Amino acid sequence: MTSHERTDDGRGTGETGTAPVASSEGAPPAALPAPTAPAAAAVVFGPHVALAERFAAILADTGVSHGLIGPREVPILWDRHILNCAVAHEAFPEGASVVDVGSGAGLPGLALAIVRPDLHLHLVEPMLRRTTWLSTTIAELGLENCTVHRGRAEEFAGTLTAPYATARAVARIDKLARWTFPLLADGGTLVALKGESAPAELAAEEKVLRRLGMVEARVVTYGAGLLPVATTTLQVTLGARPAPRRASARRSGKRS
Numbered sequence: 001m002t003s004h005e006r007t008d009d010g011r012g013t014g015e016t017g018t019a020p021v022a023s024s025e026g027a028p029p030a031a032l033p034a035p036t037a038p039a040a041a042a043v044v045f046g047p048h049v050a051l052a053e054r055f056a057a058i059l060a061d062t063g064v065s066h067g068l069i070g071p072r073e074v075p076i077l078w079d080r081h082i083l084n085c086a087v088a089h090e091a092f093p094e095g096a097s098v099v100d101v102g103s104g105a106g107l108p109g110l111a112l113a114i115v116r117p118d119l120h121l122h123l124v125e126p127m128l129r130r131t132t133w134l135s136t137t138i139a140e141l142g143l144e145n146c147t148v149h150r151g152r153a154e155e156f157a158g159t160l161t162a163p164y165a166t167a168r169a170v171a172r173i174d175k176l177a178r179w180t181f182p183l184l185a186d187g188g189t190l191v192a193l194k195g196e197s198a199p200a201e202l203a204a205e206e207k208v209l210r211r212l213g214m215v216e217a218r219v220v221t222y223g224a225g226l227l228p229v230a231t232t233t234l235q236v237t238l239g240a241r242p243a244p245r246r247a248s249a250r251r252s253g254k255r256s
């Protein structure tokens with residue numbers, strides 16, 4: 001399991017804490033100063049780098065004190081978290097709507113919203129503490145291209161649809177596909193930030209993914225030569241689904 005791979009129940013060695021991180025006295029951990037942005041931040045974020053720095057400062061401050069990330073993540077905020085997520089923006093075309101499932105501390109959702117103001121990010125997250133923090137952070141950053149949806153991905157089938165979905169450190173690809181495919185429009189693509197396990201997960205689950213409607217899968221890496229560890233994504237594209245049969249026509253025996 002790589003540092004980006006966690007199951008939906010929060011087990012694993014991922015970077016972001018899934019439970020409030022308390023000191024031995026039970027008090028919330030103190031806020032830490034955000035590390036200085038590396039040179040790659042200006043390359044990746046361009047004119048939006050100041051906003052990305054503000055996001056880093058919020059993650060190091062209330063992200064830690066509210067238990068969304070562990071204090072040990074702060075020194076690696078840029079390379080392992082913010083930049084790791086932001087470089088994947090290349091997967092999305094101009095103006096796309098993207099559903100980020102299991103957004104947690106806004107990773108990858110808020111990093112993508114900052115680097116690409118043309119995208120619209122739908123952040124799906126079941127935990128109230130996290131959705132409250134996400135909404136506050138969006139307001140603080142002045143982002144107008146994000147919508148927070150509280151609930152499990154499965155609950156939004158039929159009400160939230162987009163051409164793209166994304167997720168990091170949420171579940172294995174088979175489970176992620178079951179959760180996200182119902183949110184994707186016909187021909188839509190799931191861009192899962194997977195790390196080095198991507199090819200193995202694809203090989204292990206390809207049959208299941210095809211049964212669920214996948215027509216194409218690709219492993220695509222972003223940020224090579226720029227980040228200490230490039231971001232490897234598993235991109236799974238759906239085919240067109242059969243149109244639902246018209247119940248009223250069937251009941252009346254009419255032919256259309």
Ligand SMILES: C[S@@+](CC[C@H](N)C(=O)[O-])C[C@H]1O[C@@H](n2cnc3c(N)ncnc32)[C@H](O)[C@@H]1O
Nearest residue numbers: 006008016101102103104107152153168169170
């Ligand atoms: C390990 S955290 C990862 C958070 C963030 N994506 C990151 O990379 O730091 C997994 C997140 O997925 C959320 N989650 C778990 N099951 C979910 C589901 N069925 N639908 C949507 N989110 C879910 C959890 O509440 C948690 O915030």
